[in-house]
Amino acid sequence: QKEVEQDPGPLSVPEGAIVSLNCTYSNSAFQYFMWYRQYSRKGPELLMYTYSSGNKEDGRFTAQVDKSSKYISLFIRDSQPSDSATYLCATPGDLGNQFYFGTGTSLTVIP
Amino acid sequence: EPEVTQTPSHQVTQMGQEVILRCVPISNHLYFYWYRQILGQKVEFLVSFYNNEISEKSEIFDDQFSVERPDGSNFTLKIRSTKLEDSAMYFCASVPSGGPGNEQFFGPGTRLTVL
Numbered sequence: 408q409k410e411v412e413q414d415p416g417p418l419s420v421p422e423g424a425i426v427s428l429n430c431t432y433s434n435s436a437f438q439y440f441m442w443y444r445q446y447s448r449k450g451p452e453l454l455m456y457t458y459s460s461g462n463k464e465d466g467r468f469t470a471q472v473d474k475s476s477k478y479i480s481l482f483i484r485d486s487q488p489s490d491s492a493t494y495l496c497a498t499p500g501d502l503g504n505q506f507y508f509g510t511g512t513s514l515t516v517i518p
Numbered sequence: 519e520p521e522v523t524q525t526p527s528h529q530v531t532q533m534g535q536e537v538i539l540r541c542v543p544i545s546n547h548l549y550f551y552w553y554r555q556i557l558g559q560k561v562e563f564l565v566s567f568y569n570n571e572i573s574e575k576s577e578i579f580d581d582q583f584s585v586e587r588p589d590g591s592n593f594t595l596k597i598r599s600t601k602l603e604d605s606a607m608y609f610c611a612s613v614p615s616g617g618p619g620n621e622q623f624f625g626p627g628t629r630l631t632v633l
Contacts, residue, residue: 450624505574508561
């Protein structure tokens with residue numbers, strides 16, 4: 408079983424839509440979770456990170472962790488064409504020495 | 519704003535040749551990582567490096583790979599005898615301090631093409 412699994416999409420939404428991106432993880436010992444955004448031919452950049460369960464909000468972005476189901480989500484409100492990118496979920500695992508990434512979900516926001 | 523830099527941006531090499539990919543992490547960062555991303559696939563961890571030694575490596579990081587921090591600023595990844603399947607984007611990342619919650623700052627990547 409892979410440490411982090413993510414639906415690769417692609418996902419296409421109209422501008423202004425609410426986007427929901429999701430990942431599952433395998434090990435209940437994982438506590439830190441990150442969402443990265445990656446534009447084409449660029450390195451990933453950190454959007455948000457969360458610790459343990461609950462929600463974290465930053466502007467139009469909300470990250471959510473449900474430890475009971477080992478499920479992490481990223482919600483984007485009022486999506487913009489500039490949000491078009493690949494979104495990667497990641498966790499440093501239980502020891503923090505290496506990062507496990509999901510496959511990434513490709514998002515296109517259509518003007 | 520400080521950033522991680524990588525050179526070259528694109529490296530083309532013949533199968534069996536050695537390549538060295540270079541990274542300059544953000545100064546005063548202590549932890550360094552290499553990842554690779556085969557086209558259309560996930561970002562895969564290769565190796566982490568702290569205090570001048572490897573702290574963790576994945577199954578991908580076999581004897582053909584090595585890392586070095588030769589001069590306190592550069593962080594290099596060497597592939598001794600490249601194979602076709604080594605073609606990928608290679609990303610370097612650095613972290614200011616330990617702990618799993620710290621943000622990794624990624625470089626722009628080096629695209630390696632093995633012919």
